[in-house]
Amino acid sequence: MFHAKKPSTMNSHDRPMCVQGDSGLVLTTDPKPRLRWTVELHERFVDAVTQLGGPDKATPKTIMRVMGVKGLTLYHLKSHLQKFRLGKQPHKEFNDHSVKDGDRVTAATSLELQRNSASSSGMIGRNMNEMQMEVQRRLHEQLEVQRHLQLRIEAQGKYMQTILEKACQTLGGEENMALPARTFKGIGNQGGLIPDISAAFKEFGTPPLSFSSFQDLNICGGHDQQLELHAQSSMGERSSSFDGFMNLGNTTDHNLTLGKKRPSPYSSNGGNSNGKSPFMWSDDFRLQELGVATAAALGPNNEDDHQIIQMERSCNPELDSVSDLYESKPILQEEKKCDAKLERPSPRRAAQISSLSAQGGRSSVFGELLSWQDGKVTDGGERPE
Amino acid sequence: MAMMVDETIPDFDYYGSLSTTTTTTTATTTTSSSENDHDHGCTWNDWSPVLDWGAFSGGDNFQDLIESMIQGHNSTGGVNVNFHPSVNYFWKSISSEDSAGLIEEDYLEDSNNNQSADINGLKLVHLLMAAAEALSGVNKSRELARVILVRLKELASPNGATNMERLAAHFTDALQALLDGAASGTLHAKHMFSPNYKDEQHQGDVLAAFQLLQDMSPFVKFGHFTANQAILESVAHDRRVHIVDYDIMEGIQWASLMQAFVSRKDGPPTPHLRITALSRSGSGRRSFGTVQETGRRLTAFAASIGQPFSFHHCRLDSDETFKPTNLKLVRGEALIINCMLHLPHFSYRASDSVASFLSGSKNLNPRLVTLVEEEIRPIGEEEGFVGRFMDTLHHYSALYDSLEAGFPLQSRARTLVERVFLRPHITGSLARIYRVREEDERYSWGEWLGAVGFCKSNISFANHCQAKLLLGLFNDGYRVEEIGTNKLVLGWKSRRLFSASIWNTTDTDL
Numbered sequence: 001m002f003h004a005k006k007p008s009t010m011n012s013h014d015r016p017m018c019v020q021g022d023s024g025l026v027l028t029t030d031p032k033p034r035l036r037w038t039v040e041l042h043e044r045f046v047d048a049v050t051q052l053g054g055p056d057k058a059t060p061k062t063i064m065r066v067m068g069v070k071g072l073t074l075y076h077l078k079s080h081l082q083k084f085r086l087g088k089q090p091h092k093e094f095n096d097h098s099v100k101d102g103d104r105v106t107a108a109t110s111l112e113l114q115r116n117s118a119s120s121s122g123m124i125g126r127n128m129n130e131m132q133m134e135v136q137r138r139l140h141e142q143l144e145v146q147r148h149l150q151l152r153i154e155a156q157g158k159y160m161q162t163i164l165e166k167a168c169q170t171l172g173g174e175e176n177m178a179l180p181a182r183t184f185k186g187i188g189n190q191g192g193l194i195p196d197i198s199a200a201f202k203e204f205g206t207p208p209l210s211f212s213s214f215q216d217l218n219i220c221g222g223h224d225q226q227l228e229l230h231a232q233s234s235m236g237e238r239s240s241s242f243d244g245f246m247n248l249g250n251t252t253d254h255n256l257t258l259g260k261k262r263p264s265p266y267s268s269n270g271g272n273s274n275g276k277s278p279f280m281w282s283d284d285f286r287l288q289e290l291g292v293a294t295a296a297a298l299g300p301n302n303e304d305d306h307q308i309i310q311m312e313r314s315c316n317p318e319l320d321s322v323s324d325l326y327e328s329k330p331i332l333q334e335e336k337k338c339d340a341k342l343e344r345p346s347p348r349r350a351a352q353i354s355s356l357s358a359q360g361g362r363s364s365v366f367g368e369l370l371s372w373q374d375g376k377v378t379d380g381g382e383r384p385e
Numbered sequence: 386m387a388m389m390v391d392e393t394i395p396d397f398d399y400y401g402s403l404s405t406t407t408t409t410t411t412a413t414t415t416t417s418s419s420e421n422d423h424d425h426g427c428t429w430n431d432w433s434p435v436l437d438w439g440a441f442s443g444g445d446n447f448q449d450l451i452e453s454m455i456q457g458h459n460s461t462g463g464v465n466v467n468f469h470p471s472v473n474y475f476w477k478s479i480s481s482e483d484s485a486g487l488i489e490e491d492y493l494e495d496s497n498n499n500q501s502a503d504i505n506g507l508k509l510v511h512l513l514m515a516a517a518e519a520l521s522g523v524n525k526s527r528e529l530a531r532v533i534l535v536r537l538k539e540l541a542s543p544n545g546a547t548n549m550e551r552l553a554a555h556f557t558d559a560l561q562a563l564l565d566g567a568a569s570g571t572l573h574a575k576h577m578f579s580p581n582y583k584d585e586q587h588q589g590d591v592l593a594a595f596q597l598l599q600d601m602s603p604f605v606k607f608g609h610f611t612a613n614q615a616i617l618e619s620v621a622h623d624r625r626v627h628i629v630d631y632d633i634m635e636g637i638q639w640a641s642l643m644q645a646f647v648s649r650k651d652g653p654p655t656p657h658l659r660i661t662a663l664s665r666s667g668s669g670r671r672s673f674g675t676v677q678e679t680g681r682r683l684t685a686f687a688a689s690i691g692q693p694f695s696f697h698h699c700r701l702d703s704d705e706t707f708k709p710t711n712l713k714l715v716r717g718e719a720l721i722i723n724c725m726l727h728l729p730h731f732s733y734r735a736s737d738s739v740a741s742f743l744s745g746s747k748n749l750n751p752r753l754v755t756l757v758e759e760e761i762r763p764i765g766e767e768e769g770f771v772g773r774f775m776d777t778l779h780h781y782s783a784l785y786d787s788l789e790a791g792f793p794l795q796s797r798a799r800t801l802v803e804r805v806f807l808r809p810h811i812t813g814s815l816a817r818i819y820r821v822r823e824e825d826e827r828y829s830w831g832e833w834l835g836a837v838g839f840c841k842s843n844i845s846f847a848n849h850c851q852a853k854l855l856l857g858l859f860n861d862g863y864r865v866e867e868i869g870t871n872k873l874v875l876g877w878k879s880r881r882l883f884s885a886s887i888w889n890t891t892d893t894d895l
Contacts, residue, residue, distance in 0.1 A: 056879075085879070086864060138846070145850045151648065152610060152641035159640035159686055160596065166682070167592055 035076050044069065045080065055085045505540070506549035512537050513553060514775060516560050521770035521819070527564065534561050543808075544800060548785040551803060556778060559812040563819050586805055594805035595635075595730050597798050601788055603859045604883055607852060607875045608728055609638040611885035612755035614848040616721050617645050619753045619889075622652045625718035626659065629699075629751075631742050632725055632734060633662035636679040643692040657693040661712055663742070665701050705738035707745040720751040726830065727759035728883070729784070729806040733813045739830065744837060747890060754839060754888040758830050760874055760881040773818040773827075781811055783880035791860035831872060831886045839888040841871035849873060 026036035037045075048066040052058035060077035512533055519530035534557055541553035599605050620626050626646075628639075639660060646655050660683065664676035680696035687694035699711050714720070724743065726734060746754065759780075764772045784807060788799045835841070844867055852865040852873050866874045872886035 141847060142850050142854075145847050146854055148645065149610070149851055149854055151644055152613070153606070155641045155644035155690075156599075156606070156609075156637055159637050159682075160599070162682055162686060163635055163637075164592060164596070167588065 035072075037080060041069070045077075045084070049081075049084070055081065502547055502549075506547065509537070509541055509549055509553040510778070512540070513556055513560070513778065514771065516557075517771045517774040520560065520563060530560070530564055534564065543804065546796070548782065548789055551800065552778070552782055552785050555803070555808045555811050556781075556815070558808075559815040562812060563815060566816070590801065590805055591730075594802045598729055598802050598806060601792050601795075601798070601802065602729075603855055603863060604875065605637075605728055605730070606855055607865075607873075608725060608757035608883060608885055609641065610855060611844075611848055611852055611873055612723060612725070612757060612887075613638065613642045613645065614851055615755055615842070615844070615887040616642065616723075616753060617649075618845055618848070619842075620656065620719045620721070621649075623656055623719040624653050625657045625715065626721065627661065627715065627718040628658070628721045628723055629661045629663070629712065629746065630723045630725075631663055631739070632731060633660070633676060633679050634725075634731065635674070636662075636683045638723075638725070639683055640686060643687055643690060643694070647690050647692050655692060657695075658687070659695050659697065659715070659718065661697045661699050663701055663707070664698050665705060666703050701738075705735065705741065707738075707742040709745045709749050712749070714749070720749055722746040722749075722751045722754040724755065724830070725757045728757065729802075729810065733810070740833070743830070743834060747837060747839065750890050752889065753842060754834065754890075755885070756830055756834065756888065757883060757885045760876075760884045761827055761829060762881075764827060770819060774815065777811070777814050777818065779880060780882070781807060783877045783882060787862060787877040787882075790862050829884070831884065834886075834888050839890060841869065842887040842889045843870050844873055844887065 026038050026041070027033040028036060044067050045063065048063045049055055049058045051066055052062055058081065060074045060081055063077050063081065064072060064074060516530050516533040516537065518524060519526050519533060537553060537557040541550045541557060543551055543554040543558075545551045545554060616626075616628070630638075639658075643658065646658060649655060660680075662676050662679065676698045680698060684694060684696055697713060701707060722743075724739070725731065726739065743754070761780075762776055764776055785799075785803065788802065789796075792799060849865070849867055852875070856863045856865055856875075862878055864876050864878075866876065866881075868874055868884070871888065872884050874881045874884040876882050
């Protein structure tokens, strides 16, 4: 709802015409007349609210009584009070909007800035040019902030990745050294915890913010096969947790929709709308994650699969190579870069994934993965050193 | 069952009003159908007509109420709901979907299921409040508390389906710990901090929960980014920066700062960054590894992006007093003090330790002090333990709700985060508020800084803007407010949760 900041008599921009009724209220002349919260009316509202002890204490009914404006109904006041409480400002916070697409956000915020600057510090009387310049400046600054924010979030994602990899390797290393006696049953009081963490990640089949590649883990290579695979091993659930959070660390940065035009599958309520594009580009990264886990667990003595060796090479513990993958460039460039690294066009890669997962959990990557995970279940005593 | 309920029931002040709506729903829950006689499906409207208070009189009905709650059905015909003001405030804020329930008709038109869930939720709240009362104040009665906790354990499980149920389960366990501690007379310092479930938890769990926490909620990023932006602005023209970090944990805050330094356009090119992290001797193993490991990780990360960097760590004694002389300072560097507290994945730090750190750093004349803490509502003396208890319940219920609102389908993930992080916090919080005497004030560290002589430093437009944009990446319902020029507060709906504030030691804003 756009609040007019000028008196109703000055209608210099193309807003719907307003009429001022006998009661002193400004209504629009749309087919459905709506109340215009003018500056004066809003000021009276704020006075009434402060008189009543603040927005949390005031109620529409009491406000109505105190304001004493004819024609003002409870409905008007209720919604205005709600907005007031939320923002404590004469304009609505833009994160209340449900649009998350970067461009729309920018447009919404430019409106907000315009309102903001128009209402603040009595600029009403000033030159239009000055106002516009101010708005432009703020808008520009905001775009800068937006860009920086994205880079910073990506940096955090990269760093998180290093933590997860390290943990993965350390725990993998410990496992290789030895715990033949450890079985799923030997978990003791950890038994209750396993389903938690693994189930937690399995749940993100329809990723809201940044788990698309985990979904791919389930989807590509054949959804059923994958799940079956996991079900076969008693530790099946456990393995997906590691894949899960490896993927998570990886994809956090890539799923931002800040300013990017992408068919956003990530609706704000975690809905089930997985578009095609994340599937495709996150493909690459998932392989790398598998590679990391694999490398940690197996060493280079796996099947002679070009894919896997590539993955290992690209995912050795040295951070240089890992961070190379995550330059702060737009997503598309990263895709291409990874294509080059892995030297396989996309369809074949998909086929690779299928074959990997289809190998049924015995001598395959996944099988090894599972057996590695098998003994991974430890008590709380192990720590990376 | 024997219940020892004192006859001297404290007077409850009514504050909201209840409209008596009769619900004609058929019960779809396991409670007996006589539950429908209650008007638990109430609209907590301030502006409903003045109702007949005669129906709500009678403090002697408290015993019946407790009995009915414990036995799961209403033994009397009428409704006896004498609500403590905290319950009103609490229930009102969480019972409506939209902000503060201003749009009135929704509640009445809720589906049957919602109403039953709310009925159960309300029952849990009542029981929790009754247990809290039984543990403190004039009517202290351990037997009653024990009985109520038993009932609560039947009704609420940590893996329950609804937020309220899981929340109630964690609170129940925390109360149980209080009860046991009080009984054995060993409510000592150990209980005041989280019994370190986190340390006993599997490292994989903690890491996974941490990743989930960051992805599902903006709390961690909000704290880190707000602090970092303030730091960036204050050292815009410096070549050397030294940050003293009170609790570095896994070090992720500095990843984005380094990235920002490396891509700095105005002023001198990438400054040299030095980070000194404090480490504590007695804290035991933490799931994110030792401070040295964090240092190694940060060093490697810095190398990978081309940030000149060095890492030091400063050990605190076992009493955790901070001695500024232990720090190595270099002339010409801009000194920043960074103090992150109370974020969900953090362990609690004793207030003596924090105080010692902050006051010690004042002597160092830092360029900037960044502080992130949880935002608490000041509670008056008269509300006592129960008031604080209800406020804590409100706080955590807002946290749980915020996670659920964003990820309604991923209940297992949320349960994991709740179990790993929020549960130890709850236990610790309750132990602390139980132990504190009622005349002690609850103050925030921000207030403390102000009192000790730090000056407020303005939050910039860019910083506020960044916070809003960050929230835009998450589900609706979060909001950020700028309070008092130097503080941004992140809240969920009407509940303030975390605040990030910046301070310096001189009056001029550098």
